[in-house]
Amino acid sequence: MTSNKPKCKYFFGFRAAVFSISIIIFLLLIAKIKTALIIQREKRTLSFKNHNLTMSWMCSGTTNIELVKNLAQAKIISCKRVISAMRTVDRAHFANQHPYEDAPQCIGFGATISAPHMHGYALENLNQYLRPGMNALDVGSGSGYLTACMAEMVGASGHVVGIDHAPGLVSHSKAAMERHYPEWIQNGRVHLVVGDGRKGYAPMAPYDCIHVGAAAPEEPTDLLSQLKSPGRMFVPVGTSEQYIVVYDKDTNGNVARRQIMGVRYVPLTDLEKQYSA
Ligand code: SAH
Numbered sequence: 001m002t003s004n005k006p007k008c009k010y011f012f013g014f015r016a017a018v019f020s021i022s023i024i025i026f027l028l029l030i031a032k033i034k035t036a037l038i039i040q041r042e043k044r045t046l047s048f049k050n051h052n053l054t055m056s057w058m059c060s061g062t063t064n065i066e067l068v069k070n071l072a073q074a075k076i077i078s079c080k081r082v083i084s085a086m087r088t089v090d091r092a093h094f095a096n097q098h099p100y101e102d103a104p105q106c107i108g109f110g111a112t113i114s115a116p117h118m119h120g121y122a123l124e125n126l127n128q129y130l131r132p133g134m135n136a137l138d139v140g141s142g143s144g145y146l147t148a149c150m151a152e153m154v155g156a157s158g159h160v161v162g163i164d165h166a167p168g169l170v171s172h173s174k175a176a177m178e179r180h181y182p183e184w185i186q187n188g189r190v191h192l193v194v195g196d197g198r199k200g201y202a203p204m205a206p207y208d209c210i211h212v213g214a215a216a217p218e219e220p221t222d223l224l225s226q227l228k229s230p231g232r233m234f235v236p237v238g239t240s241e242q243y244i245v246v247y248d249k250d251t252n253g254n255v256a257r258r259q260i261m262g263v264r265y266v267p268l269t270d271l272e273k274q275y276s277a
Contacts (some may be wrong), residue, residue, distance in 0.1 A: 129209030144173025
């Protein structure tokens, strides 16, 4: 009888130890599963956040059609009219260096043609304001490529003004337009003018939409005043930190602002500063 007591004590002690270890293993397992789930969720968020960043720069092609296909596959462009305009207007007509590379390219006069993905984002955002017959303004028209895409979208009854302060760029873009789309210049679908785009272009205002191809240091109020009600402007705003801001003017003239992505654009500036930069 006496010899059973310690055995029983050991037995219960052993069971308690096994029970405690099982509880610890169970808790550890739960913690591990939780961590794995959090890591997976973080990874998904990160890949979503970086989607634009990574995909944007991976859309280069060897032809215009391939470039546009890649932009559509990366979901940078999805509106049929945007895809069709970008397929119709060949970038090589406006930029002779690496036209199908998804990166900005030098076009002389201290300027660059923006990267294709930025042109894609701009057209996609302005699509509803580039319907046939509409009136649009392209500030900092540079190569003239985006002006041409906008002209393709507004059609024969629409108008697009491209304004740039560099006379050399305006004559180059006009020459390209006259060569590839002669009727657009002849019948006034496209006007390419030399001037300070910060003030817009009053003779053809108001505009259904305004695209700005260089960064405004702050809210471009002169341009906003040339926007129709309703109308939309797509503009990079800022200096050291820049964002694309989409301004929507409603039918009552009220303006709403949306920052849609961080960017790096050359500034809207004085011509002398651009030449010496
Ligand atoms: N959107 C064009 C050019 C982008 S580069 C393209 O993709 O081809 C920015 C352009 O803005 C340059 O052509 C530059 O000459 C022009 N620019 C800069 N400041 C300007 C100003 N104050 N008025 C008009 N154009 C300006």
